[in-house]
Amino acid sequence: MKLAWHEWRAGFRPGDILVIGGGLAACVFFALTFWQGGVARWAEVRAGGKVVARLSLDRPASVDVDGPLGQTRVQVEPGRARVLSDPGPRQYCVLQGWLSRAGAVAICAPNEVSLRLLGDSSAYDTLNY
Amino acid sequence: MTRSTTELPVTNADVRIARYAAAAIALSVAEAAIPLPLPGVKPGLGNIITLVVLARWGWREAAWVALLRVFAASLVLGQFLAPGFFLSLSGALISLGVLALAQHLPKRWFGPVSHSVLAAFGHFSGQILIARLWLVPHDGIFYLVPVFALAAVVFGTVNGLVADYLLRHSPPRATPSD
Structure with missing residues (x-):
């Protein structure tokens, strides 16, 4: 056939x-x-463990945060965010560059500032290594 | 030996349903041998028979064939009353419900392919529903919905085409419906 x-x-x-x-x-x-779970919607900035800013990733913005060493500047663009400048000695959080996935974190430990991207729902509660 | 006093007259419809159900069960069992990448995604070849019966003999007989297939195939495969059985049962019930409505679509425009795709969507909705309520009570299951939907379109179309081919190439129905 x-x-x-x-x-x-x-x-x-x-x-x-x-x-x-x-x-x-x-x-x-x-x-x-x-399949939108991994898309970041918010940038959360913490200083000394406390949330100091929560920025929408819809539009460009920047925020300056004061820590023990000085001022850390966080920059937000549509869909992504980064630590633009930090007074820390090793600059790890700045060198991380743009963050765009929900759950991504940049930590400026010496200045006690952290930047974290959030989706609509968090993918996990905690991580440990 | 005394003759049994109860008589169960076997109608033509009974014989027909049994034959179609046997074909559907054979297809379901054969299909179980095909390795599949994801649990829940399978061609559903037994549904080809349901579609043929729906087009030739109407919804009532199609429902008989589909439900007999679910029960008998699960018995043969050792899945009776296991989670897979309930997934298939809920899928079959919802898709029969969908077919009950879809059969009234104008025949000139909508053929077995439409019935098949719509029933396939009904099938995976029923399965997702049971899976979400009972087996995986977490919204994570919805992550698989696009995959199931695509499988429903692809396998639904193929099954519909096969059913249509069988309908066009089978002899015209001989026995009057009874």
């Missing part, structure tokens, strides 16, 4: 194409709805 393509194509009726199209649209919709 040989199955020609036109034999199969005869199985499609106009409405069927509509239903399949609708099904694919539903797939895209579900993917957009349920």
Whole structure:
């Protein structure tokens, strides 16, 4: 038995194409709805363990935070955030560059400032190594 | 030996349902041998028979065939009353509900392919529902929804085409419905 393509194509009726199209649209919709977990929405800045700023990642902003060593500057752009400058000696948090995933953290330990990105729901409560 | 006093007359419909159900059970069992990447994503070949019966003999007989398949296939595979059985049962019930509505779509525009895709969506909705309420009571399960939906579109389309092919190539229905 040989199955020609036109034999199969005869199985499609106009409405069927509509239903399949609708099904694919539903797939895209579900993917957009349920696979957004890793997208960061907020930047949370802490100093000395206390939250001092919570910035939306929708629009550019910057915030200056004072710590024991001096001023740390955090910069926010749509969808990402970074520690722009820090008085700490080793500059680790600055060298980390832009953070864009929910849960990402940059810690400026000497100045007791941290920057953390948050999604709509947190992916985990704590991490330990 | 005394003859049994109870008589169970076997109608043509009974024989037909038994035959179709046997075909559906065979397909389900054969399908269980196919290795699958993700639990829950499978072609659902047994549903081809449900679609054929729906188109030829109506919803009532299709429901009989689908439910007999769920029960008998799970018995054969040793899954009866196991979680997989309840997933398949809820999927079958919801997709039968969907088919009850879909069969009234105008025949000129919507064929077995539409029925199949819609029923496949019904099937995975039923499974996700049971899985979320009972097996994995956590929203993490919804992470798999796009995968299931894509599988529903792909396998639904293929099953629908096969059902349509079978319908076009089978002899016209001979027995009057009774």
